[in-house]
Amino acid sequence: MTVQQTVSPLPGQGATSANSVTTQPPPPQGMWSELFSFRDNRLGVLLIVPSLLALILVQFYPIVYNFWLILTSEKGEWIGLANLSRLTRDTIFHGALIFSLKMGIVVVPMCLLVGLGLALLVHSDYAGRKAIWISILIIPLMVSEIVAGMMWKIMYHPTLGLVNVPLAAVGLEPIIWLVKADTAFIALCVVEIWRISPLAFLLLYAGLNQVPRDIYEAAAVDGATRWRAFWDMTLPYIRPMFAIATILVFVWSTRTIGTIAATTQGGPGRATWNLSWYIYGMSFQRLKPHYASAAVLVMLLMTYIAGTIFVRYLWVERRSR
Amino acid sequence: MAEVRIEGLTKYFGDTCAVNQLNLVVRDGDLVVLLGPSGCGKTTTMRCVAGLERPTYGDIYIGETRVNDLEPRERDVALVFQSYALYPHFTAFDNIAYPLRLRKTPKDEIERRVRDVAEMLGITHTLERPPGLCSGGEQQRIALGRAIVREPVVFLMDEPLSNIDALLRVYMRAEIKRLQHELGTTMIYVTHDQVEGMTMADQIAVMNEGTLQQLGTPSEIYDMPANNFVARFVGSTPMNFIPGALRKENGKTVHKSDQFVIPVDNEMAHRAAELCPGGVCTLGVRPEEIRFTMDEDGANQAGVFLLEPLGSETILDIEKEGLLLKVKDVAATQVREGDVLSLSFNRFHLFDDETGAAIR
Numbered sequence: 001m002t003v004q005q006t007v008s009p010l011p012g013q014g015a016t017s018a019n020s021v022t023t024q025p026p027p028p029q030g031m032w033s034e035l036f037s038f039r040d041n042r043l044g045v046l047l048i049v050p051s052l053l054a055l056i057l058v059q060f061y062p063i064v065y066n067f068w069l070i071l072t073s074e075k076g077e078w079i080g081l082a083n084l085s086r087l088t089r090d091t092i093f094h095g096a097l098i099f100s101l102k103m104g105i106v107v108v109p110m111c112l113l114v115g116l117g118l119a120l121l122v123h124s125d126y127a128g129r130k131a132i133w134i135s136i137l138i139i140p141l142m143v144s145e146i147v148a149g150m151m152w153k154i155m156y157h158p159t160l161g162l163v164n165v166p167l168a169a170v171g172l173e174p175i176i177w178l179v180k181a182d183t184a185f186i187a188l189c190v191v192e193i194w195r196i197s198p199l200a201f202l203l204l205y206a207g208l209n210q211v212p213r214d215i216y217e218a219a220a221v222d223g224a225t226r227w228r229a230f231w232d233m234t235l236p237y238i239r240p241m242f243a244i245a246t247i248l249v250f251v252w253s254t255r256t257i258g259t260i261a262a263t264t265q266g267g268p269g270r271a272t273w274n275l276s277w278y279i280y281g282m283s284f285q286r287l288k289p290h291y292a293s294a295a296v297l298v299m300l301l302m303t304y305i306a307g308t309i310f311v312r313y314l315w316v317e318r319r320s321r
Numbered sequence: 322m323a324e325v326r327i328e329g330l331t332k333y334f335g336d337t338c339a340v341n342q343l344n345l346v347v348r349d350g351d352l353v354v355l356l357g358p359s360g361c362g363k364t365t366t367m368r369c370v371a372g373l374e375r376p377t378y379g380d381i382y383i384g385e386t387r388v389n390d391l392e393p394r395e396r397d398v399a400l401v402f403q404s405y406a407l408y409p410h411f412t413a414f415d416n417i418a419y420p421l422r423l424r425k426t427p428k429d430e431i432e433r434r435v436r437d438v439a440e441m442l443g444i445t446h447t448l449e450r451p452p453g454l455c456s457g458g459e460q461q462r463i464a465l466g467r468a469i470v471r472e473p474v475v476f477l478m479d480e481p482l483s484n485i486d487a488l489l490r491v492y493m494r495a496e497i498k499r500l501q502h503e504l505g506t507t508m509i510y511v512t513h514d515q516v517e518g519m520t521m522a523d524q525i526a527v528m529n530e531g532t533l534q535q536l537g538t539p540s541e542i543y544d545m546p547a548n549n550f551v552a553r554f555v556g557s558t559p560m561n562f563i564p565g566a567l568r569k570e571n572g573k574t575v576h577k578s579d580q581f582v583i584p585v586d587n588e589m590a591h592r593a594a595e596l597c598p599g600g601v602c603t604l605g606v607r608p609e610e611i612r613f614t615m616d617e618d619g620a621n622q623a624g625v626f627l628l629e630p631l632g633s634e635t636i637l638d639i640e641k642e643g644l645l646l647k648v649k650d651v652a653a654t655q656v657r658e659g660d661v662l663s664l665s666f667n668r669f670h671l672f673d674d675e676t677g678a679a680i681r
Contacts, residue, residue, distance in 0.1 A: 214404050214406035215407075215408055215409075218400070218406035221371055221372070221398065222423060223394040223420055223423040232419075233408065
């Protein structure tokens, strides 16, 4: 750059008119004091009371009740943290917790990848009628967990199932998917990926639609390849959507119960017990709701911690340099 | 720095022809303004040069290279968008630095060049902010900075001033012109604002409905419009048009309309006889080329029905038998609404009614 001349200030900038003294409103005194200055907001506060009550009823009451359950025994006696300490020694619980986490670790990245791939395809110029694609792709979301499980159970059938057809075609022995622990895990992961990917697809597709087209053109002229533009423009833009998708997919995949009920019933043995299945069995089959509540708390904490991590590392605004 | 040559450029969007057989040469170091109403194909032409659209037919050369098949990034052109198209998730610094980063420029050189450009444009104070926190004028300069910093061979500007307020626009158009002169880089500037075109351009290419109407210097475009479209489009107070025909009266050629009889000099009459045998033509005259006197007995009388004072001058709206004329009064005469004036036509153009082309 050879030119070294600075620009004079813009007309009308910099100078403030001397006689523009106006009275300013007093500074705000913080959100809470403003919200609860009852005198000014009487009607407003009254109007939010019904929804506040509903919120307390459906959100806070169950949580508080859950804590009460944890701290008492099935007979209603106060037992402190005994239920929680029992959990630490419960190997079945450990197995279920590990299974849930394992499933999350496999299903979350796969769902995000599949979802992102589908979103990019549908968002591209090659996809003709986008509305048709979207309505087809979100069908798995509409199907209930049980129905999805039943459907896939038929597909996994050793002789009748569609999944074994290609194996038979190349002369391989059919795999009895749901009977062995490791294949059952894979089979369940596939069902979950099929079922939940559309959620990631929807969120990421919505994210892609928010990226203004002209910044891609600007990047192309500035010298970016398509890949570089995807990396520098698309990904930072859909980052918040990525965080939301990650949390939701994680929650959906770790809490699934219908799929397990319809396919493996937790078997073979206890190989496919996840936290939900454990809690369900503990509450309604072994009739220990108080002890199960402790597992509920662990599940809640696990989701909360994971969510916080995802938000912190995925949702932060990018400041390069 | 390079010459841009556009040869027979045609661009279809489906069945719609956006640009039709455009030939244009932008000389090295020139600032050429593509001027025309919305939908005239000027932006499409520029996007073809940038590589954001592929020409349906025709060739585009930058320097000696035919660029039709090159990606935008391989053309070494910089484009300032109407919307600025700043990267909202980058700071102003990163926006300006981005083209340099893509070229793997060393870090300290990026730092130096971005700061130089920012200083030149007066936006050093915005560098750490994201564009969303900058004013419209600052965003505009960041976009300019991003284009300037990489020292491209051609600048392309797509109505860069249409989103900022009128006062700043007047200031910025001089600013861009100065920058272009100092950098000496070829520039294609697209606008629908004929004042912007007139004030900035070395050459103006007036376009309409996908075709080039006239290429020339601002004064050529203003003083010698090639056809009635150019005549109508250029000029802040538009040219007056008086439909009529050329007739002989007492051995002299006159342009005779329902309202006026205007003598035509021999030379023009001669050419008109050649170019427009039927003699049916429209007379076009700019508002400042109509002289008037308060003389009540003179020829070509008409009444003033409205005054439009503009401070330095007044536009007189004159009406005669359904024909409206705008006349510029720079002499601050004491004309009032309702006065009857006697008009004379100083310099005028004749346009063939069939083709619209100027007779000269």
